[in-house]
Amino acid sequence: MRHHSLPIGILAIACGLLANAAPARAAAATWVSGTGTNAGSCPITAPCRTFRFAYGQTDAGGTINVLSPGSFGPLTIAKSISIVADGVEAVILAGGAIGAGIKIEAGAGEIVSLRGLTIDLRGTANVGIDFRSGAALHVHKCVIRKSTTGINFVPASGTSELTVADSVIADTIGSGIDVRPTGSGSAQVVLDRVRVENNSQNGIGFAGTSTTGSVTATVRDSVSAGNGPLGIFAAEQGSGTTTVMIDRTASVNNGDTGIYASGAGATIQIGDSTVSGNGGAALFTVSDGVINSYQTNKVTGVGVPTNIIPMR
Amino acid sequence: MRRHSLPIGLLALACGLLAHAAPARAAAATWVSGTGTNAGNCPITAPCRTFRFAYGRTDAGGVINVLSSGSFGPLTITKSISIVADGVEALIRGAGSIGAAIEIQAGASDVVSLRGLTIDLHGTDNDGISFVSGAALHVHNSVIRNSRYGILFAPASGTSELHVTDLVIADTNADGIRFQPAVSGSALAILDRVRVENASDAGIVISGTVTTGSVAATVRDSVSAGAAGSGIVAQESGSGTTTVMTDRTASVNNGTGIYAIGAAATIRIGDSTVTGNGTGLNTGNSGTIASYATNKVNGNGTNGDPTSVIDMK
Numbered sequence: 001m002r003h004h005s006l007p008i009g010i011l012a013i014a015c016g017l018l019a020n021a022a023p024a025r026a027a028a029a030t031w032v033s034g035t036g037t038n039a040g041s042c043p044i045t046a047p048c049r050t051f052r053f054a055y056g057q058t059d060a061g062g063t064i065n066v067l068s069p070g071s072f073g074p075l076t077i078a079k080s081i082s083i084v085a086d087g088v089e090a091v092i093l094a095g096g097a098i099g100a101g102i103k104i105e106a107g108a109g110e111i112v113s114l115r116g117l118t119i120d121l122r123g124t125a126n127v128g129i130d131f132r133s134g135a136a137l138h139v140h141k142c143v144i145r146k147s148t149t150g151i152n153f154v155p156a157s158g159t160s161e162l163t164v165a166d167s168v169i170a171d172t173i174g175s176g177i178d179v180r181p182t183g184s185g186s187a188q189v190v191l192d193r194v195r196v197e198n199n200s201q202n203g204i205g206f207a208g209t210s211t212t213g214s215v216t217a218t219v220r221d222s223v224s225a226g227n228g229p230l231g232i233f234a235a236e237q238g239s240g241t242t243t244v245m246i247d248r249t250a251s252v253n254n255g256d257t258g259i260y261a262s263g264a265g266a267t268i269q270i271g272d273s274t275v276s277g278n279g280g281a282a283l284f285t286v287s288d289g290v291i292n293s294y295q296t297n298k299v300t301g302v303g304v305p306t307n308i309i310p311m312r
Numbered sequence: 313m314r315r316h317s318l319p320i321g322l323l324a325l326a327c328g329l330l331a332h333a334a335p336a337r338a339a340a341a342t343w344v345s346g347t348g349t350n351a352g353n354c355p356i357t358a359p360c361r362t363f364r365f366a367y368g369r370t371d372a373g374g375v376i377n378v379l380s381s382g383s384f385g386p387l388t389i390t391k392s393i394s395i396v397a398d399g400v401e402a403l404i405r406g407a408g409s410i411g412a413a414i415e416i417q418a419g420a421s422d423v424v425s426l427r428g429l430t431i432d433l434h435g436t437d438n439d440g441i442s443f444v445s446g447a448a449l450h451v452h453n454s455v456i457r458n459s460r461y462g463i464l465f466a467p468a469s470g471t472s473e474l475h476v477t478d479l480v481i482a483d484t485n486a487d488g489i490r491f492q493p494a495v496s497g498s499a500l501a502i503l504d505r506v507r508v509e510n511a512s513d514a515g516i517v518i519s520g521t522v523t524t525g526s527v528a529a530t531v532r533d534s535v536s537a538g539a540a541g542s543g544i545v546a547q548e549s550g551s552g553t554t555t556v557m558t559d560r561t562a563s564v565n566n567g568t569g570i571y572a573i574g575a576a577a578t579i580r581i582g583d584s585t586v587t588g589n590g591t592g593l594n595t596g597n598s599g600t601i602a603s604y605a606t607n608k609v610n611g612n613g614t615n616g617d618p619t620s621v622i623d624m625k
Contacts, residue, residue: 028434029383029405031346044346044382061434061458065401067346067381082457084430086381086401111483111510113457136510136538138482140455161538161565163509165480188565188588190537192507216588216611218564220535243611245587247562269587271608294608312593312609312618 028062030054032090034070051075051083051092066090066116074098074126077112078105085116092119095126101147103127106134108158113138121147123173130154136161143167149174150199156183159213163190170197176227178205179215186213186240194222203227203254206244207235208265214240222249229256231278234289236265246270256280258301261289268292269309276300340374342366346382363387363395363404378402378428388415389424397428404431407438413459418446420470425450433459437485442466448473457482462508463489467497471525474501482509488539490517491529498525498552506534514541515566518556519548521574526552534561542568543589546599548577556580564588569612572599572619580604580622587611595619 030042032054042048042057044065050073054064058081066072066085074096083090092101101119104112112134119128119142128144131137131153137160144150150169153162162179169176176196181187189206196203203224208215215236224231231251236242242265250273251258258275261268264287271294275282282301283291293305342354344366353369354360356377360369362385366376370393378384378397386408395402404413413431416424424446431440431454440456443449443465449472456462462481465474474491481488488508493499501518508515515536520527527548536543543563548554553576562585563569569586572579575598582604586592592609593601593616603618 029403029432059434063403063405063432063434065381065383065403080435082432084401084403084432084455086428086430087399088381088401113482115455136483138509140480161510163482163507163537165507165535188538190509190535190562190564192535192562216565218537218562218585218587220562220585243588245564245585245608245611247585247608267611269608269610271585272583292610309610311605312603312607312615 026057026059028059029065030058030062031065031067032070032072033068035068055081074101076103076105080106080110080112082113083115083117090117092117093122094124095121100127100130101144103130103132104134104137105132108133108135110134111136114142115140117142119144119147127152128169128172131160131162132156134160139164139167141166145170145172147172147174149178151177153179153187155181155185155187157185159186159188161188164194165192168195168197169199172199175199175201175205176203176224178202178207179217180205180207181211181213181215184212186211187215189215189217191217191219191222196222196224196227198226199228201228202230202233203251204232205230205235206233206242208240208242209235209237209263212239215242217243218245218247219249220247224251224254226253227255230254230260231258233260233262234266234268236263237287238265241265241267244268246273248272250274251278253277254279257284258282259284259291261285261291262287264288266290270294270297270305271311272296274298338369338371340371341377342370342374343377343379344382344384345379347380367393386410386413388417390417392418392422392424394425395427395429402429404429405434407433407436412439412442414441416441416443416446416449420445420447422446423448426454427452429454431456431459435485439464440481443472443474444468446472448475450475451479453478455480457484459484460486461490465491465499465501466494467499468493468495469497471498471500474499476502476506477504480507480509484511487511487514487517488536490519491527492517492519492521493523493525493527496524498523499527501529502532503529503534504532506531508536509538511539513539514545515539515543515563516545518546518554520552520554520576521547521549524551527554530557530559531561532559536561536563537565539566542566542571544579545571545573546577546579548574549597552576553578558584560584568594570601571595572601573597574599578602581618582606582624589613592616593618
């Protein structure tokens with residue numbers, strides 16, 4: 001009787017081709033298009049269809065480029081990568097099985113750069129950008145809306161950097177930006193020309209309460225408006241410090257407090273900023289939180305800074 | 313017997329056509345596309361594929377335009393030229409043998425303008441933009457990342473200008489910007505709405521140390537953040553002066569925020585923010601930080617103080 005079985009080698013190759021696990025040829029730069037096809041190595045002459053497929057074809061440290069507008073699906077990132085959507089719309093409409101528009105679980109030295117994305121999760125219960133680990137995340141010229149938390153920055157060890165610039169986070173059912181390291185994680189944050197609007201929970205929050213590490217943040221030329229309870233807060237009851245510089249920024253029209261500091265390790269410095277139209281207090285501290293003012297702010301509403309500090 | 317040789321004139325013409333060294337017809341404006349083909353003189357109806365090829369087809373003082381997104385390769389510039397990528401992505405992801413994505417070795421009166429570029433060198437040991445000579449360089453609305461220096465500006469003679477607006481320089485292996493003329497070169501810079509993030513060395517270095525000339529820079533409405541070294545540093549140990557005006561700028565989350573080194577190095581600082589640094593304000597070798605007393609300098613490991621307070625007018 002003749003055996004009708006494939007030699008093991010051929011069977012393995014067939015399974016490899018079917019499994020579409022590792023790419024046959026990865027590239028330093030791949031391309032996606034809203035009308036592309038997920039096949040091959042995603043060159044500009046044959047762009048692919050989803051971020052996930054192109055990501056698998058892109059070298060660590062490489063670039064996924066958006067050639068023409070489209071909806072590109074959620075993505076888990078576990079290596080250094082840059083996604084560039086310049087002059088085109090690149091939308092992510094659902095978190096899918098990932099649970100976020102973009103989830104970042106990168107290594108300790110790895111850097112992720114996202115530019116020009118629109119993440120609109122249409123009210124589904126997923127996070128916009130969920131950062132769990134990595135050296136740095138740059139978010140430039142992005143729009144995040146209708147997610148749960150817009151940017152959830154929760155590294156658990158080491159020090160991670162977050163830079164958000166020229167971006168809008170709006171209409172979420174969570175917080176706009178929530179920086180809340182866990183374990184021993186620390187965060188260094190710059191929010192520059194960021195607009196956080198009409199989020200159901202807080203606008204911008206910096207919490208060192210869940211980590212033994214520290215949070216250091218600058219909020220510059222930004223707006224936190226029309227959010228739920230708190231416009232901008234710093235919270236620290238743990239063993240580290242949470243220090244926030246609020247510079248030329250407006251915290252206005254929020255449901256409760258404009259600027260809020262909670263805990264002895266929480267310090268907010270505020271200058272050339274505007275706090276107005278908030279439902280409760282303009283400035284509020286609890287549990288020995290500190291608000292230091294350069295006395296250059298336009299503040300309407302209840303509350304006074306803890307200290308007046310000099311400019312230099 | 314009849315001679316079967318071409319008249320010399322016809323022979324020369326034939327050789328010229330075959331050699332394709334100088335372009336048969338250069339143009340004032342050429343076009344490139346990510347799916348173009350390097351042939352002809354790069355009209356919009358038949359765009360070319362690389363900056364280098366299109367450059368060879370572009371008149372001095374002309375314009376290379378990016379028709380549709382693509383990756384266009386490194387370029388050495390030796391004449392006045394403008395590259396425009398408006399509403400499209402123009403990626404340069406390698407430096408080839410040039411050592412920089414864009415290398416500028418232009419003439420003393422030549423002006424180079426770059427707009428809308430994305431330079432990502434994927435961590436290789438090459439510079440984003442290297443300026444060796446020329447009258448002026450404009451860089452607008454561009455991104456440089458994952459390079460050695462983001463911009464290395466090192467003219468060796470005369471006075472050159474650097475004009476930068478709306479530029480992101482991120483994740484460099486060396487300084488984000490090193491503005492350091494050499495030999496006898498002088499240089500003037502305006503860095504406006506520049507964001508330097510996560511440099512492995514310093515963010516912005518303004519240095520007259522290796523030139524007999526002088527260096528002046530204004531850093532306006534900019535951010536220098538997350539540098540391992542200093543966010544903004546002025547250095548002068550040569551025979552000229554190095555002067556920096558820091559206006560409405562944030563130097564944050566760096567090793568040192570603002571650092572002036574050398575008796576002829578002066579940084580003036582107003583309406584700026586220095587926070588989250590190991591040391592906020594620092595000077596060495598009799599450097600000067602002169603403050604308009606309008607800056608927010610708190611929340612650093614050590615805040616430091618300006619060396620003098622100066623009046624606004």
